[in-house]
Amino acid sequence: MAFDAQGETSDEALMVLYANGDRHAALALTRRITPRVMAYASRLLSGDRAEAEDVAQETMLRLWRIAPEWRQGESKVTTWAYRVATNLCIDRQRSRGRRRQMALDDAPEVADTALGAEGRLIEAGRMAALEAALAGLPDRQRQAVVLRHLEGMTNPEIAAIMEIGVEAVESLTARGKRALSAILSGRKAALGYEDDADAG
Amino acid sequence: MQDDLDDLLALAARRPAMPSGALMERVLADALALQPEAPGFRPAVAPRAGVLARLAAIFGGAPALAGLGTAAVFGLALGYYSPATLDYLMGSSAEAAEFFPDGDFLTAEG
Numbered sequence: 431m432a433f434d435a436q437g438e439t440s441d442e443a444l445m446v447l448y449a450n451g452d453r454h455a456a457l458a459l460t461r462r463i464t465p466r467v468m469a470y471a472s473r474l475l476s477g478d479r480a481e482a483e484d485v486a487q488e489t490m491l492r493l494w495r496i497a498p499e500w501r502q503g504e505s506k507v508t509t510w511a512y513r514v515a516t517n518l519c520i521d522r523q524r525s526r527g528r529r530r531q532m533a534l535d536d537a538p539e540v541a542d543t544a545l546g547a548e549g550r551l552i553e554a555g556r557m558a559a560l561e562a563a564l565a566g567l568p569d570r571q572r573q574a575v576v577l578r579h580l581e582g583m584t585n586p587e588i589a590a591i592m593e594i595g596v597e598a599v600e601s602l603t604a605r606g607k608r609a610l611s612a613i614l615s616g617r618k619a620a621l622g623y624e625d626d627a628d629a630g
Numbered sequence: 631m632q633d634d635l636d637d638l639l640a641l642a643a644r645r646p647a648m649p650s651g652a653l654m655e656r657v658l659a660d661a662l663a664l665q666p667e668a669p670g671f672r673p674a675v676a677p678r679a680g681v682l683a684r685l686a687a688i689f690g691g692a693p694a695l696a697g698l699g700t701a702a703v704f705g706l707a708l709g710y711y712s713p714a715t716l717d718y719l720m721g722s723s724a725e726a727a728e729f730f731p732d733g734d735f736l737t738a739e740g
Binding site: 448449450451452453456457459460461464465466468469472473477479482483486487490491494495497498553556557560575579580581582607610611614618 | 634635638639640641642643645646647648649650653654656657658660661662664665666667668669
């Protein structure tokens with residue numbers, strides 16, 4: 431039986447198959463989970479690609495190790511992976527003792543789009559500003575905002591990942607977004623939003 | 631700014647950092663290295679032969695040992711009984727009659 435990254439077999443079933451020696455399941459889980467963990471870690475680590483890759487690999491390593499004891503129905507694989515990645519990112523930020531600001535060399539590779547050169551420049555500037563604004567948030571607010579608005583998780587899923595209540599998630603995301611708005615509002619012109627408004 | 635922020639977040643959500651091919655290869659290599667073997671793929675371990683089985687193999691296996699054992703028992707019997715017994719078993723003689731005084735019944739007809 432072969433699986434692809436978007437197959438109908440659930441992640442949890444793939445974990446059981448992996449533990450039973452199914453190599454297709456190993457490949458499918460790698461393709462499904464690694465990109466999500468990589469993107470999430472990159473956002474939490476302010477775009478530090480090298481560190482995000484380390485976190486992604488370490489998270490997946492722990493996933494393979496826990497697979498033989500995995501019990502279907504106890505937890506979602508993605509929830510477990512995001513939780514592990516969150517803790518690994520926190521550990522790395524603490525060990526550095528400071529939050530690294532995104533440098534040009536650290537800019538993550540992003541999925542290509544059909545924009546022209548000027549459009550890509552504007553988008554890249556906006557993305558960099560968002561990364562910097564996210565980096566300015568308290569850790570928990572940043573995690574909640576990233577999980578809710580960038581990873582597309584529901585509040586109950588975020589609550590499970592962050593091991594807090596749903597109300598606390600709502601509070602963190604609301605405060606995080608207000609703080610982001612405050613940080614970015616002073617840069618509207620630089621980000622080209624006023625030009626967009628004028629053009630519209 | 632709230633609408634702009636929502637647009638910006640939506641844009642960022644569509645542009646995730648992509649894992650490099652090297653990372654995907656490392657992760658898959660880890661997965662395969664740590665993966666438990668499928669039960670059907672485990673080679674059966676041949677049981678180690680016991681001392682008696684290996685000894686039997688030296689002499690040609692169990693049938694050869696059986697023949698050897700029979701010959702040994704027969705040899706012991708011949709040694710235990712008198713040489714006359716052999717004559718008795720192989721044919722007939724006076725000694726046989728002495729050894730088995732009532733041995734006539736062995737050859738008597740009717």
